Amino acid sequence: MNAAPPKPVDRQLPSDEARELLVLTRDLVQRELAPRAAADEAAGRFPRDVFRTLGEAGLLSLPYPEAHGGGDQPYEVYLQVLEELAAGWLAVGLGVSVHTLSCHALATFGSDEQRSRWLPGMLGGAQLGAYCLSEPQSGSDAAALRTRAERDGDGYLVNGTKAWITHGGRADFYSAMVRTGEDGPRGISCLLIPGDAANLTAATPEHKMGMNSSPTAQLHFDGVRVDADRLIGEEGQGFQIALSALDSGRLGIAACAIGLAQAALDLAVEYAQTRQQFGRPIADFQGLSFMLADMATQVEAGRSLYLAAARRRDHGLAFSKEAAMAKLFCTDTAMRVTTDAVQVLGGYGYTQDFPAERYMREAKMLQIVEGTNQIQRLVIGRHLTRS
Template structure:
């Protein structure tokens, strides 16, 4: 059941203050070190952030989707690397287990995921399977009481920190119906982790290759039945896309606030930038698009909590919000002018950070295909 209104308001206030007073002052350090400080990770554990979406019976906060996106909006007030610390535990790394896990699997893993003792990761993307998720080539072959996994995964978030992977692997025929899902502990023999990739943005949030060399995974670790992996993955991504959309809106709101503050202070031709109508136009466009994105996210979350299918709405929210924050970031750089290109102001960092949102958990082009397919299916 959802938190009572007073408790939830206290949670939002606490997260907002934590973002503003604790996390934002550390943004440049995380960028430079490419690492979130260990004391910050521990503080996040103590705040319960790793268990936002996990039911209270397993030690989590049990937030509804509507509550989760409101927390994600607050988390957008700082570099997305901080959210990534626990983001896989809240979303794609745990939700396959939440949705399709057995009681025994949930009892074994969810309390430790909620506490942050176990970091999770979602291993779907491969060198030849990104947006085309149904073309997974990593194979899982049944051998008595185990499945033997062979293959590799690419660009896997938190892979170097993870204790548990949700892995999509082929157990049968080509296409979506031949994919199954598995819980794979990181310490199983034959599982290897590549070096963190050098990235354009979101420093401090690591992505790595994951290699499976004849990894023996207990058959009891399969999620659901054979052939259900693709369906599980798509359900996980529906929820994950909505969460990411909320983060995009939060970052857009941060960028607008920074741009407005700068435009009021910075003077050109004897008057503040904010007095120039072309600057006002950029602010107006940014504010309007961000308000629309926020409304779309909140509405999709409401539908999710009512039990309605949200494949279309989640895709639309992720598509619109991720494209919006990209445009807002670009305008913010323009309003800041030369200062927007300089690292000290932080705008250029956020400009680089938000570019990834249009790619992961389904590119904008994939979202367009999903939106069109679902609209046609529903008859408009």
């Protein structure tokens, strides 16, 4: 059976090119992602081939300069592509967001020589990256990281453990924050580490309640040698690089959250229109129609919030507070909307015959990654009260 054509693009977009990009993304989601998402999640299969397909379509490099192999798209457009991918399969949307995050350090803080040397390969579609900040004892307190890189001749020797690494053991490169100096944020630097570096190993992936197609693993650095020319920025600049990356990455998580929430809403609406009780569709009952209305309103509000933050970024304005707000609101929205979707489906929502229960499990993760929502509130509060 031939797949139905993708839905028309009903969005405010800045160009015809952006509209064509959204149509391409919806087509790929319908053909390559949605048909296999449930089975691959149940089996815990990592869809590396899907990322290659997205790379060939140019979807792994959208917000970066064309001169280095990027798509030269504004963040406003990139995030809407990300939302569409996440609506079809969150593990893929999140994976693209993580890859984009892992390229940020080199693209933004690297030298011209470093960018010319490595960025085209990272953006070319064949490689997949990972971002290494968290450790077993330092999650929200990222400045307390312990993984150390000691100078050794014309390079560094890296020892330590990174934790909660998306694509851990599968990535082709890692943007890793390591300690090269004193305790605290001023002693942290950023290294671009090849995925096949000697003495770099990955632990068994974590057993999670959702997102089983997205491997999350610890990385062990046991005397990993890294050439000095793979230092991004200056020694001691790593914490600044990490926070800059996270501001942009939080917008990616917000977009993924709205994609997931939209998928749950679409499922709930379709079910409510076809499920009959007392001789009519359950969508006709006011109590349920009000629930759907609230779900739809929350999704639209979240989309507007992350796009407003993205447009600030595109115009060169400060957006750290707005990124934290978007991440907070959109991921909380995803949790509420997916929970309500389960309720709309009733008993069927609690079974694996429908994806509502998977959406709900996946939404919980989004409230935790790239800064818990409690940390987002802390960030927002500090912006509001600092002099």
